[in-house]
Amino acid sequence: MQKGKRRSIAIILLVAILTLGAFVRVANLENISVYPDELTYHLRAVDASTGGLLYYDHPPLFISLLSVLQLSGFESVQSGRIISVIAGVCTVLAVFMLARELYSVKTALVAALFCAVLAFHVLYSRIAQIDALMILLAVSFYALFLRGYNTGRKYLMALAGVVLGLGIWTKYTLLGIIPVVGLFMFAKEGMKMAKDTKLWLCAGTTAIVAAPLLVLNASAVYWISLGRFASADATAIHRTIFESLQLFVGYFSGILLYVQAIPKTFIEYAFLAIGIVPLAMLVIYFSSTYRKRRTDLLMGLHFVVFSMFFAVYSVKFEYYLLLSVIPLLPVLAHLMLSQLSKESYFSLGGAGAIVLLTILLMNAALSVGNVWNEKGEFEGFRLATAxxxxxxxxxxxxxxxxxxxxxxxxxxxxxxxxxxxxxxxxxxxxxxxxxxxxxxxxxxxxxxxxxxxxxxxxxxxxxxxxxxxxxxxxxxxxxxxxxxxxxxxxxxxx
Known part of the structure; x- marks a missing residue:
């Protein structure tokens, strides 16, 4: 097939996937019950737009966007959801760009489809919370950074730095990307990374964008890094390693399958057992990736740093761990396609690929089926959130x-x-x-x-x-x- 024709088909498929992603996020949007955090952000935006009380436990970018909506006449709590919808659909595109940079257009299309219908990401793309915007900026950074690193284009590295800076203005959580990039560069270049001008350009633009926030909110950063260990989040510290691992596996599987993280029935245990398969595939794959120093080692390091940190620290796994899962969709798509192409369905790899395909189809059925739910809310299994x-x-x-x-x-x-x-x-x-x-x-x-x-x-x-x-x-x-x-x-x- 000619290159131009393949490109046209890929564009048509990508547009169709983006349309599907937008459709499942917009349908019955106004009918969803108001989530408690939506109320928090809404009132904070009211304060910001009227010169009232300011809050420093979260950076102000998302609140500022909500304030702009309110000043433009969109004053209801539900109006803020359009920000999450746009961020969610753009994340589908960002996942495509990241997967294309790591693997191929075919893999990128499958990864984008996975993101478009992943039920838990759809959920957080339909409510006015910070997380959809945070995930978009994280995935966009990785896509731009890898593109700039592979091509040597300095403007892409600078743009990646700007995106990461905006991510920090969205949620301090994305400060965790800095050690991920540092470990990746050290694994690839060793001490030579200190002389890499592209890396310094990326770091410099990040600092320029984020420094004003970190300086102005130094007390907030200190409180979040230390104070929360003395608050409700400290309950996570008191768990045993086994309990943390059990919760981590449960939430990882739950996010992929949209089931209870703490199983209570045989069916829930069965679903979680299915969800362990892609987790095992990722662990095995990233072990070999580390030895070969492949570019997708970056995603493995992201997975380790963010997932393990939240497994030990946070009690709110569902949307924090979602930040770890979404950048892994290109890797999961790559594993699925590479194993299916071998036609060895009765091998362990082939069985894992079939499980991944099943998970993709289950999410598609759940997300598309939700369109006909008058309440606009997902029914069936829900993650245990507290x-x-x-x-x-x-x-x-x-x-x-x-x-x-x-x-x-x-x-x-x-x-x-x-x-x-x-x-x-x-x-x-x-x-x-x-x-x-x-x-x-x-x-x-x-x-x-x-x-x-x-x-x-x-x-x-x-x-x-x-x-x-x-x-x-x-x-x-x-x-x-x-x-x-x-x-x-x-x-x-x-």
């Missing part, structure tokens, strides 16, 4: 969640402050769950001035002791309600 933190909470503390929420509502009304309940169904459902309340509830956004207004020092001490409140940044506490002054017209219910 296992580590909720396991240390007693039924007494869980029950007190409801009491404090009710107390807040009464006090707000008594003082003439409008109560905006953005997720009434979820609130009442979880009120009836008794001891399981703490496991399902993620965050009740409480503005710092309300916190100071309603509680005396003794109350604060008790709440901070039980719920790990980090009031330095007006952090989230519990529940599915948001309180705001009645004069704020920018906050609307669902």
């Amino acid at each position: 296992y580590a933190s909720s396991s240390i909470r007693s039924g007494t503390i869980a029950t007190s969640h409801t009491k404090i929420i009710d107390y807040y509502v009464q006090e707000m009304h008594a003082n003439g402050i409008q109560v905006i309940q953005l997720n009434e169904t979820l609130y009442h459902k979880e009120q009836d769950m008794g001891k399981n309340f703490a496991q399902e509830v993620d965050a009740l956004i409480i503005k710092q001035n309300y916190y100071d207004f309603f509680f005396d020092d003794e109350d604060k001490k008790k709440i901070e002791s039980e719920f790990f409140v980090r009031k330095e940044f007006g952090e989230s506490l519990f529940g599915a309600l948001v309180f705001a002054k009645g004069s704020r017209e920018g906050v609307q219910g669902s």
